[in-house]
Amino acid sequence: MKFIFRSIVLLFTLVMFSCGGKEEKKKEQIQIKRKADVEVKAQETATNEVPASQRITLDNKGVGKIKSLPLDPEINQEMVTRGAALFKTNCTACHKPDKRFIGPSPKGIMKRRSPEWIMNMILDPQLMVEQDRCAKDLLVEFNGAAMANQNITEEQARDILEYFRTLN
Secondary structure, eight states, rough: HHHHHHHHHHHHHHHHHHGEEOOOOOOOOHHHHHHHHHHHHHHHHHHOOOTTTTOBEEEEEEESSOOOOOOOOOOOOOHHHHHHHHHHHHHTTTOOOTBBBOOOOOHHHHHHHHHHHHHHHHHHHHHHHHHOOHHHHHHHHHTTTTOOOOOOHHHHHHHHHHHHHHOO
């Protein structure tokens, strides 16, 4: 009986020691991840580029049906009211007026983007991400969180743009 008990204990001990290889796999995975993180940081440092959310591209009109959009020097308060309501209803799940969230803040957007670019991004974000360099860079900066198409009409987008004009 003692022989059987000792044999079982010895067998159990051998099984326990033979399973120790999993720690090596964990260490390898951690090293691979760290190496990838270092490579990404090296690429970011090498480019020394301004993040897309802070980049000024006022000459870029984007891709889409809005080619030219002259703005009245005076802000239309009725449009602002409608635009603020639309923004609150359709956009605040991802955008906060005064801080970075899932997507960039629209505060100061008129100082960084052309009205045409903003309208095209609101109207067809998928096309913009596919064909516009700045929109692609924003997608990368915000961890691949693509802007959802809210099926906003051109008139509604213009109201939202007018609201953006008040966010300085």
